[in-house]
Amino acid sequence: MAERQLAMVMDLNKCIGCQTCTIACKQLWTRDEGMEYMWWNSVNTQPGRGTPKDWEKMGGGFPNKKPDPGRIPTRAEFGDAWEYNHKEVFYGGKGDKTHLQIQGQKPDWGPNWDEDQGAGEYPNSYYFYLPRICNHCTHPACLEACPRNAIEKNAENGIVTVNEDSCRGYRFCMAACPYKKIYFNQVAKVAQKCIFCFPRIEKGVANACARQCPGRVRFVGYRDDQNAPIYKLVDKWKVAIPLHPEYGTEPNVFYVPPLGPARFDEAGDLDESTPRIPTEYLESLFGPAVHDSLAILKAEMEKAREGGKSELMDLLIAYKWKDMFGGFDRDPASIEWVKAESTEG
Amino acid sequence: MRVQYDPKADSASLLDPGSKIWNGRKREVLELMGAPAGLQPSGAIRAAYADQKIGAVTSVSVSALHDGEVIAFRLEWQDPSDDASIGDNDSFPDAAALAFPVHEQAPMILMGAPGMPVNAWYWRADDGEKGRHVTAEGLGTSRLLDESLVKVRGQWKAGRRALVISRSMQVGDVPGAAQFAPGEPSRFGVAIWEGSHGERAGIKAFSGNWKDLTIDALPEKGGN
Numbered sequence: 237m238a239e240r241q242l243a244m245v246m247d248l249n250k251c252i253g254c255q256t257c258t259i260a261c262k263q264l265w266t267r268d269e270g271m272e273y274m275w276w277n278s279v280n281t282q283p284g285r286g287t288p289k290d291w292e293k294m295g296g297g298f299p300n301k302k303p304d305p306g307r308i309p310t311r312a313e314f315g316d317a318w319e320y321n322h323k324e325v326f327y328g329g330k331g332d333k334t335h336l337q338i339q340g341q342k343p344d345w346g347p348n349w350d351e352d353q354g355a356g357e358y359p360n361s362y363y364f365y366l367p368r369i370c371n372h373c374t375h376p377a378c379l380e381a382c383p384r385n386a387i388e389k390n391a392e393n394g395i396v397t398v399n400e401d402s403c404r405g406y407r408f409c410m411a412a413c414p415y416k417k418i419y420f421n422q423v424a425k426v427a428q429k430c431i432f433c434f435p436r437i438e439k440g441v442a443n444a445c446a447r448q449c450p451g452r453v454r455f456v457g458y459r460d461d462q463n464a465p466i467y468k469l470v471d472k473w474k475v476a477i478p479l480h481p482e483y484g485t486e487p488n489v490f491y492v493p494p495l496g497p498a499r500f501d502e503a504g505d506l507d508e509s510t511p512r513i514p515t516e517y518l519e520s521l522f523g524p525a526v527h528d529s530l531a532i533l534k535a536e537m538e539k540a541r542e543g544g545k546s547e548l549m550d551l552l553i554a555y556k557w558k559d560m561f562g563g564f565d566r567d568p569a570s571i572e573w574v575k576a577e578s579t580e581g
Numbered sequence: 582m583r584v585q586y587d588p589k590a591d592s593a594s595l596l597d598p599g600s601k602i603w604n605g606r607k608r609e610v611l612e613l614m615g616a617p618a619g620l621q622p623s624g625a626i627r628a629a630y631a632d633q634k635i636g637a638v639t640s641v642s643v644s645a646l647h648d649g650e651v652i653a654f655r656l657e658w659q660d661p662s663d664d665a666s667i668g669d670n671d672s673f674p675d676a677a678a679l680a681f682p683v684h685e686q687a688p689m690i691l692m693g694a695p696g697m698p699v700n701a702w703y704w705r706a707d708d709g710e711k712g713r714h715v716t717a718e719g720l721g722t723s724r725l726l727d728e729s730l731v732k733v734r735g736q737w738k739a740g741r742r743a744l745v746i747s748r749s750m751q752v753g754d755v756p757g758a759a760q761f762a763p764g765e766p767s768r769f770g771v772a773i774w775e776g777s778h779g780e781r782a783g784i785k786a787f788s789g790n791w792k793d794l795t796i797d798a799l800p801e802k803g804g805n
Contacts, residue, residue, distance in 0.1 A: 296625075305629030308671040381625035383721040383782045404723075406782045410670060412625040420670045425707075 237374065238394035242432060244446065245455040245469045245476040246367055247492040247552055249533075253351070253365035255279055257445035257454070261369075264444045265431070270423030272317035275347050276430040277445045279367040283517060284350040286366075288313035288416050297377045297414030298484030306377075306411040314419070315347030355517075359504075362512045364494040366521075367453070369445065370417045370430035371478070371487030372396045378429075381412030386427075393458075394488060395432040403427055414483040440566035447561070447568070452554040457562015459488065464562035465551050466490075473548045474525070475532050481523045492552065493518050493526050495533055582609045584645040584652060586763065586797035595646055595653040596734045598743035603655050608642040611771055613786035620691065621783050622721040636786030637775035649799055652761055653747035654679055656771065660742040664776030665706040673781050674706040676774040679746050681759035681767065682791060683716070689770045689791050692717040700759040702746045704733040706776065712746060716757025720783050726757055750796075764798030 261277040278287045286292065288309035296306025319339040328334065354363025372389075376396050379387040386402035387409060389395070398409070398418075403426040410418045410427060418429045433443040441447070446454035457464040459471075469476040469492065476490035496513035498506045511530075518526045532548070540549040558565040587602065594600040615636025621627045641658040656677060664675045680689060684697035693699035695718050703713040712731030717723040730752055735744035750761035761767055768791035774780040 303624040303628045305625055310669050310671055312669075314670075377625065381623050383622040383626060384723075385721065404782070405667075407670065408623065408626055408629075408782070411629070420667075422667055425667065 238389055238391050240392060241374065241394035241459040241488055242372065242437065243394075243457065243459045243466050243470070243488040243490065244369070244432075244443070245466055245490045245492065247453050247455075248364055248366065248494040249492060249552070250451045250453045251279070251365040251367055252451050253279055253281065254450060255348070256448050256450055257367055260444040260448035261430075264433070266428075268421075268424075270421035271419075271428065273311055273314055274419040274421075274428065275314075276417070276419075276428075277367065277369050278347060279365050280348060281351050281354055281363050282366045282521070283355045283363065284353060287315060287347045287368075289315075289345050289349075291416040292480070294416055295414065296412045296416070296483070297480075298375065299414075299482060301484060303377065303380065303412065304414070306414060308407050308410045308420075309416050312343075312345060315345055315349065316343065318343055318346070356512070359500045360512055362496055364496065364513065366479075366491075367445075368415065368417065368479070369489060370396065370432070371415055371485065371489045372430075372432055374486035374488060375484065377412040377414060377483075377485050378409035378418055378427075381408040382406075383408060390434070393434075393437065395434050395437070396429075397431050397434065398427050398429060400424065400426045400428075414480065414485060415487075436568065437564060439568075439571055440564055441568045441571070442561035442564040452557060452560060455554075455560045455562070456564055461562055465554075465560060466562060468547070468551055473532060473536075473551075475529045475548065477522050477525045477529055479521060481525070491522065492533070493522055493529050495530060495537075582643065582645065582769070582792055582794055583607070584647050584794060584796040586799060587646050587648060588800075590646055590648040590651075590653075592648070592651045592732070592747070595648065595651055596732050596745050596747055598655055598657075598734060598736055598745045602646070603644060606644040606646065606655075608644045608657070610640055610642045611788045611792065612640050613638055613771070613773060614789055616783050616785050616787055617690075620720065626783065630784060635780070635784050637778040637780060638773040638786045641771055641773060641788070643771065645794075647750065647761075647763065647796060649763060650749060651747055652750050652796070653745050654769075655743065655745045656773075657741060657743045658773060659740060660737065660775070661740050662777040663706075663737040663742075665737075667707055671779070673774070673776040673779055675742065675776040676703065676705040676781070677744055677746070678703040678715075678772045680770040680772065683757060683759050689787070689789070692720050692723065694719050698757045700757060701772075702731040702733075702748055704731075704735065704744060704746055706735070710734055712748075714748070714755075714758065724757070726755060730755075730758075761796060763796055765796060767794040767796060768792060769794045 266274040356362045405425040442456045455465040457466040478487040501507040536546040536548040540546040594602045618630040679702045687693040687697040701715040712733040714726040714731045772787040
């Protein structure tokens with residue numbers, strides 16, 4: 237167990253599924269060879285099959301407090317990296333006689349294949365977006381599964397990383413992670429995953445996915461910082477809750493569950509008596525704590541609507557962008573970044 | 582098991598599993614057993630293999646030669662599938678290794694123990710002819726010494742794999758490396774990982790407790 241734990245809260249009521257977080261992460265961390273199919277940050281539409289496809293059925297973690305071996309997702313299940321005819325289109329001199337096309341076998345799945353499908357019947361169809369990164373768990377199944385102790389949980393901040401010098405590419409971690417957030421690099425032959433932007437964190441800069449988010453969805457900071465939003469949302473107001481707590485790994489990414497819009501009744505009038513997003517569905521994702529979370533959100537929202545002062549609503553609105561980052565609010569442009577030297581040769 | 586001395590051998594022919602230098606050599610068949618699930622170093626692995634067979638390869642035939650400088654082991658086993666590369670996240674390459682105790686009391690089944698190292702000469706199909714020289718002091722502790730001292734060459738044909746793993750008998754002051762000398766007894770073990778069965782790390786077939794190794798002495802000089 238780490239002395240302190242960095243954490244993230246994502247407010248699902250504000251996520252618009254724009255994937256800016258996904259691209260921010262991709263640009264920063266997963267552009268090397270062998271990383272083409274990796275999305276350390278992904279955003280999927282819920283209800284949906286997610287990334288990798290049907291990951292919630294792949295096992296892992298500690299259901300019933302015992303390790304479940306789980307299975308390793310394939311590249312195809314992750315959505316793989318499609319090859320395109322970029323050269324031909326951009327440099328082939330063919331003008332508008334050609335266009336971008338996927339090369340090789342036509343894919344039947346991708347990392348965001350079921351975007352905006354959701355569920356329900358018109359006019360009460362519904363969906364919301366679920367951004368996911370590594371949960372930097374307090375009880376990381378990946379770390380526990382590795383026979384080589386190649387996965388480390390930083391004692392000072394709780395960030396979970398793969399030590400690529402120790403990793404032999406055995407991939408027990410990929411099977412054990414119940415959130416299926418670990419990838420295998422076929423070129424480097426090691427497991428790779430979200431590093432919670434620790435080189436930025438070390439310099440006081442919030443994670444790229446959080447800083448780049450146009451929707452002000454993501455809060456960052458230490459769990460125990462009572463003056464910062466994470467503590468207030470998770471421990472004080474108890475509206476931010478982990479995804480699939482039953483997996484038993486104690487995630488340190490928390491979600492403010494989506495309230496969703498009101499239903500229409502048969503006459504076409506708004507019906508507030510039952511939620512459009514079935515609460516049972518949200519409970520299947522976030523466990524029974526979702527009931528209290530939604531109730532608190534509704535009550536505080538109502539209070540604010542009536543002109544009252546709500547600390548919770550003010551926090552979630554995030555009037556001051558920098559206040560979301562628990563002190564990790566330094567501008568990355570103010571730092572001279574030095575590219576790490578390759579460990580190869 | 583005897584390591585025969587052959588003065589006509591050179592390192593190139595020793596390293597070639599198809600070389601005629603290996604023809605007619607005595608082959609010792611070692612029965613292999615699966616590594617016990619209960620000894621695996623993590624709860625997830627123990628849970629995964631509690632009811633699953635470990636050790637797809639059940640025997641290996643071994644012959645060994647030396648030329649006074651280099652010691653070479655030729656392994657041959659039934660290997661229905663040539664798993665030479667990592668095709669997908671859930672596929673694993675074939676692999677094999679020889680192990681030698683560096684410390685008198687080093688337990689083979691645990692790949693050594695703290696303060697009691699084991700030296701392993703490791704080959705993995707996706708590494709081509711790059712051998713790994715490894716030391717370990719317990720399961721999951723293997724540490725790469727170098728990728729230059731251990732030479733490997735393999736061939737796969739019609740469901741059989743032949744592989745030579747060789748190294749100089751003496752490698753100077755390399756902590757964690759076993760040293761050999763003509764006429765000096767030693768001990769060894771073999772491990773084989775069947776990639777198509779997802780075998781990797783401690784999930785392997787191995788030859789049980791250490792096997793004795795008798796290394797032919799060099800003939801007396803000028804003794805004709």
